[in-house]
Amino acid sequence: MKSKIAIAVAAAAMLMSGAAMAQADLADKAGCGKCHAVDTKKMGPSFKDIAAKIKNTPDADVVKKLATGQGHPKSTASEADLTALVKWIKAM
Numbered sequence: 001m002k003s004k005i006a007i008a009v010a011a012a013a014m015l016m017s018g019a020a021m022a023q024a025d026l027a028d029k030a031g032c033g034k035c036h037a038v039d040t041k042k043m044g045p046s047f048k049d050i051a052a053k054i055k056n057t058p059d060a061d062v063v064k065k066l067a068t069g070q071g072h073p074k075s076t077a078s079e080a081d082l083t084a085l086v087k088w089i090k091a092m
Contacts, residue, residue, distance in 0.1 A: 032075075
């Protein structure tokens, strides 16, 4: 029984890390990785610092700012990709 639980936990962890990797790839594809890293400051703040800053801001407001270039260079990523990225960043 314990081995079945351990296998289930390991499988869930792999799925979660795979989803995180997909979001990190999406961030790089969208150009976010040029200025931001997950937990270290590059040209811009880390995603974790951004998460703390935007945690109470509605996702749609953050997406709008990114899409229109308000306070951040305008992103060329689709609204769906930006929404997924905002959700990923907020989950940090």
